[in-house]
Each structure stands twice: as C-alpha cells, then as structure tokens.
Amino acid sequence: MAKPRSNVQFQHRGSMSNGKARRPSSSMSNISETGSEPDAPADRNGVIAKSEGEPKSQSDYEKKKETFxxxxxxxxxxxxxxxxxxxxxxxxxxxxxxxxxxxxxxxxxxxxxxxxxxxxxxxxxxxxxxxxxxxxxxxxxxxxxxxxxxxxxxxxxxxxxxxxxxxxxxxxxxxxxxxxxxxxxxxxxxxxxxxxxxxxxxxxxxxxxxxxxxxxxxxxxxxxxxxxxxxxxxxxxxxxxxxxxxxxxxxxxxxxxxxxxxxxxxxxxxxxxxxxxxxxxxxxxxxxxxxxxxxxxxxxxxxxxxxxxxxxxxxxxxxxxxxxxxxxxxxxxxxxxxxxxxxxxxxxxxxxxxxxxxxxxxxxxxxxxxxxxxxxxxxxxxxxxxxxxxxxxxxxxxxxIAVNKASVGGVLEMAVQGLNNEEVVEVVRGLVKYLVGQGRLDPKVLEYLQGNMVKRSRI
Incomplete structure (x- = not known):
C-alpha cells in the first residue's frame, strides 16, 4: 500500500480512512483564520484556493518597490x-x-x-x-x-x-x-x-x-x-x-x-x-x-x-x-x-x-x-x-572667519542714526573735499554742492 501524500501547506500527515486522507482539525482552524471557506477547492498540494471575488493583498516586495x-x-x-x-x-x-x-x-x-x-x-x-x-x-x-x-x-x-x-x-x-x-x-x-x-x-x-x-x-x-x-x-x-x-x-x-x-x-x-x-x-x-x-x-x-x-x-x-x-x-x-x-x-x-x-x-x-x-x-x-x-x-x-571692517552700510547707519542734519551735511562736505583732493571728483562738484547746501540751509 502506497504511503499517503504529505500535506504541504500544513506540514501534517493525514491518517488513512477508507483509502482517503483525513484532513486534520488544525488545518480547518487555519483555513477559518485565513478567511477561506472550509469547502473551498484545494490544489494537488493541499493549498486552499481563494475565491475569485476576494481581493489580493499587496506583497511586502511590491510595497517596498512602490516605496522605493x-x-x-x-x-x-x-x-x-x-x-x-x-x-x-x-x-x-x-x-x-x-x-x-x-x-x-x-x-x-x-x-x-x-x-x-x-x-x-x-x-x-x-x-x-x-x-x-x-x-x-x-x-x-x-x-x-x-x-x-x-x-x-x-x-x-x-x-x-x-x-x-x-x-x-x-x-x-x-x-x-x-x-x-x-x-x-x-x-x-x-x-x-x-x-x-x-x-x-x-x-x-x-x-x-x-x-x-x-x-x-x-x-x-x-x-x-x-x-x-x-x-x-x-x-x-x-x-x-x-x-x-x-x-x-x-x-x-x-x-x-x-x-x-x-x-x-x-x-x-x-x-x-x-x-x-x-x-x-x-x-x-x-x-x-x-x-x-x-x-x-x-x-x-x-x-x-x-x-x-x-x-x-x-x-x-x-x-x-x-x-x-x-x-x-x-x-x-x-x-x-x-x-x-x-x-x-x-x-x-x-x-x-x-x-x-x-x-x-x-x-x-x-x-x-x-x-x-x-x-x-x-x-x-x-x-x-x-x-x-x-x-x-x-x-x-x-x-x-568673518573679516570685520567698516562698510558703506555701517557708515550710513552711524551717520543717519547718530548725527543731526547739520552734522550729516558737514560729513558730506568733508567727503567731497577728500574726493576732490584725491582727484576722484571734479572741483565743480564741490562748488555746486556747497552753493546748494548753503541755499538749502537758508531756506
């Protein structure tokens, strides 16, 4: 008499009864847990087939692939x-x-x-x-x-x-x-x-x-x-x-x-x-x-x-x-x-x-x-x-790392916030004189600024 085929899914040997393998009770409990019906057809390896209308869960590989x-x-x-x-x-x-x-x-x-x-x-x-x-x-x-x-x-x-x-x-x-x-x-x-x-x-x-x-x-x-x-x-x-x-x-x-x-x-x-x-x-x-x-x-x-x-x-x-x-x-x-x-x-x-x-x-x-x-x-x-x-x-x-030196913005900040208008005018006049002395500005610029500054102050 040939030995019965082992149940692959549940790793159980079924006992012989009337020439047929008897399904163990533990297999039935596992089937119920997976949601498959007890009378669902099985393939030749004993794997219970899922009904056609049941949605298939996404595998871990597919999830990882999608995430990647x-x-x-x-x-x-x-x-x-x-x-x-x-x-x-x-x-x-x-x-x-x-x-x-x-x-x-x-x-x-x-x-x-x-x-x-x-x-x-x-x-x-x-x-x-x-x-x-x-x-x-x-x-x-x-x-x-x-x-x-x-x-x-x-x-x-x-x-x-x-x-x-x-x-x-x-x-x-x-x-x-x-x-x-x-x-x-x-x-x-x-x-x-x-x-x-x-x-x-x-x-x-x-x-x-x-x-x-x-x-x-x-x-x-x-x-x-x-x-x-x-x-x-x-x-x-x-x-x-x-x-x-x-x-x-x-x-x-x-x-x-x-x-x-x-x-x-x-x-x-x-x-x-x-x-x-x-x-x-x-x-x-x-x-x-x-x-x-x-x-x-x-x-x-x-x-x-x-x-x-x-x-x-x-x-x-x-x-x-x-x-x-x-x-x-x-x-x-x-x-x-x-x-x-x-x-x-x-x-x-x-x-x-x-x-x-x-x-x-x-x-x-x-x-x-x-x-x-x-x-x-x-x-x-x-x-x-x-x-x-x-x-x-x-x-x-x-x-x-920073190099601390005077900047145009820093000088303007000190002049605007720390001096009154008359003092700012004096600073401008001094800077113009310096630039004229260095040859960077035409002397006419100094004459023009001095004349307009005087007129503006009188007004």
Whole structure:
C-alpha cells in the first residue's frame, strides 16, 4: 500500500480512512483564520484556493518597490529644486528656506494633541500663525537691515521702519500676547498655556535657527551650501557604513544607528568636505557676500575674496630641517582647515538634532512629523539636523572667519542714526573735499554742492 501524500501547506500527515486522507482539525482552524471557506477547492498540494471575488493583498516586495520608486522620484525632485534655486540666485534660495521653515513649523505644531472640546476655542490656531508671522518679520527685518543698510537707510519710506524695527516687532508681539490672555477660557487654561509654550518652543527650534541659515546665504552661498551638503553626505555614509560593518548600537533613541557607522561617516565626510571646498573656492559666486539679489550663477558676483580662501604657505613643524627629502612647507587655503571643523560638527554633533527629533516623535507615538514629502515623511524629518548645523555655521563663521571692517552700510547707519542734519551735511562736505583732493571728483562738484547746501540751509 502506497504511503499517503504529505500535506504541504500544513506540514501534517493525514491518517488513512477508507483509502482517503483525513484532513486534520488544525488545518480547518487555519483555513477559518485565513478567511477561506472550509469547502473551498484545494490544489494537488493541499493549498486552499481563494475565491475569485476576494481581493489580493499587496506583497511586502511590491510595497517596498512602490516605496522605493516614490522616494527616488521625490529625491530627484528635491535635488532639482535645490540646485535650480541655488543657481538661479540667492533670492530663490531665500524663498525655499522660507517655505521650509513655514512647513516645518506647521508640522511641529500639528503633532501636539488637541482635545476635541478645545478645538472650538477662538484664536488657538490664529495665534500660532500670528506669532510665526511676527517672529519672521523680526528676524527677516534684522537680516535685511544688517546686510542692505546702504539701500534701506537712504529710502524715505523704508527709513522709519528700519530705524524703529525692533520697537515695531516688540509691539506686534505684545498685541499677540494681549490677545492670548484675552482669549483664556475657564476650563481650558492648561491646554491654552500648553499651546502657548509649544508654539514658542517651535519658534525657537525652527524660526530662530532658520534665521541664521538665512544669514549664511547673505554671507556667501558657500556658507549655506557646504553645511547642507555635509549633513546629507554624513547621513548617506552613516547608512552605508552601518549596514556594511555596523555592530554596536549607538543610542537607544535610534536603534539602527551604530558606532561603526557613526565613526566611518565622520571620516568619509571630512574627505568629501575637503574635495567640495576645493571646488567651490574657485568660483566667486559661492564665496562672495550678497551685494546684488538679482545675481545668479551666470551673471556671477564680484568681491575681494576673504583671506580664508587665499592659499597660504605653512611650515611643517614636525619635519626636521635636515630631512631635505621631505617637504618642509605646505601651501593650502586656511578654509581647508576650517572645513575639517565643519565636517566634524556635521558628523558628531548635528546627528543629535535627529536624535532629539526621534525622542520627540516617540513622545507623541508617531512615525513621522507629517507627509509633506511623499516617501520621505515630513519636512521636519529631513531638516532636523540641518537647523542646528546652520546655526553652528553662522556662529563659527562670525567667530573665526568673518573679516570685520567698516562698510558703506555701517557708515550710513552711524551717520543717519547718530548725527543731526547739520552734522550729516558737514560729513558730506568733508567727503567731497577728500574726493576732490584725491582727484576722484571734479572741483565743480564741490562748488555746486556747497552753493546748494548753503541755499538749502537758508531756506
């Protein structure tokens, strides 16, 4: 007598009864769990066929494939927008940074739990956006006034706004504060004060730090592009090194992060930073501060390069003079040393911005901050490390790289805000005399100005 065929699906041997294999009871329970009918026909291997009307579930492979395609498409779109804006000019990058901080603020505000009975409160959402607008007005005004004094301070309409910018910003904030206090309702105090604190935390984390990213743009495209590139590159290398030889967990907030990936990404990021810096230093469009918002990659910018970009010869102290077979000096731009600091911060400190965001998401039991970018989650998920990196770049630049010298805007600011009209006239007369003495102006210009100044003062 031949042995019965084993049941492939359930890994059971059926017992023989009247020459037929008896279906085990466990098989029946499994069939019921899958939703198939007990009398559904089976193929020769014992696999129960699904009814024709039952929808087929998407396999894990198909889901991963669809996610990969979506992520790839949107990655290319983001890369195109980024490089397109960077080559088109600084004004377009300002627009992109503005959009990023608004979307990020919206996502961070949205994750706080709003009780259903509190959603009908007046001014709850309105005040959030009002404080965002007020904060952006203050920071944008500070940047514009600082970098474009020579334009703002000579315009009759803009001059009062520039002179009293901080007072205007303070009063705008006070108006929002008064409305907030006036909107407090009995029974909702805890929720309303929580929202007030949450809004200010979002402003501090996002808008405050984005302000310094904007200032990096005004100082020169390289101070914006380099930090952004270092963070992205470090993230890529951390992933590659982690899946290649990562073994030791780095931090519990991000279980997939490994010490080996963390250190490996640091090394590769420094190499990348040196190479990229060497390329960008050759183009004035990247190293020159913004003096024309209409400039782009094709029109370029003109300036006297910062000394940090000019090669300097250094004597190697650890090479004895008698060792003539080894080079005694090294000629390199100081920026190549600074980029090592930037790469180190991007590799060892900036990732903690991502860890902070991971802890925040775990607190609210969410996977992503939002779905602003298909396949990538929210905008905040992509910018969590960029904000702190941009802040560091500005502070480091102002501390160790910026050249402090008098500017036309600075002189105008001191003259307009610190002198009366008669003193300003004297300054103008003195400057004209100086230029005439240097042969830069025709003496007739001095005669014309002196005559008109006298007439004007008599009037």
């Amino acid at each position: 395609i979506t992520r790839t498409i949107w990655t290319l779109i983001m890369i195109g927008i980024f490089f397109g804006g960077m080559f088109a000019g600084h004004i377009y990058m300002i627009m992109i940074v503005t959009a990023i901080q608004i979307i990020s603020f919206k996502e961070v505000i949205a994750i706080s739990n709003v009780p259903s009975r509190a959603r009908s409160l007046r001014f709850t959402k309105t005040l959030n956006w009002y404080f965002l607008g007020t904060t952006m007005y203050f920071f944008y005004g500070e940047s514009v006034i600082y970098y474009f004094k020579h334009i703002i301070l000579i315009d009759r309409v803009l001059l009062p706004f520039a002179t009293h910018h901080r007072f205007i910003s303070f009063m705008l904030y006070v108006i929002g504060f008064v409305f907030f206090v006036g909107s407090l309702q009995q029974g909702h105090f805890k929720f309303q004060f929580s929202q007030f604190a949450w809004t200010h935390m979002a402003l501090l984390i996002i808008v405050f730090q984005a302000h310094f990213i904007m200032n990096n743009l005004f100082e020169g495209m390289i101070w914006f592009f380099l930090p952004v590139s270092l963070v992205i590159t470090n993230d890529i290398w951390a992933y590659i090194c982690g899946i290649t030889f990562g073994r030791t967990q780095l931090i519990k907030l991000s279980p997939k992060k490994t010490v080996e990936g963390f250190v490996g990404a640091w090394i590769f990021t420094m190499f990348f930073g040196v190479i990229l810096t060497n390329i960008l230093m050759r183009y004035k469009y990247f190293i020159c501060p913004v003096n024309d918002l209409g400039a782009n990659l094709w029109t370029g910018l003109e300036c006297t390069p910062n000394p940090v970009f000019i090669p300097h010869t250094y004597r190697l102290p650890f090479i004895p003079p008698t060792w003539t077979h080894l080079p005694q000096t090294l000629t390199v731009a100081p920026m190549q040393f600074h980029i090592l600091v930037f790469a180190t911060f991007a590799s060892l400190i900036a990732p903690f911005g991502g860890f902070f965001a991971s802890g925040l998401k775990r607190t609210f039991k969410i996977k992503d901050f939002g779905d602003s970018i298909p396949g990538h989650g929210g905008m905040t998920d992509r910018m969590d490390c960029q904000f702190i990196m941009g802040f560091f770049s500005f502070v480091y630049y102002q501390s160790f």
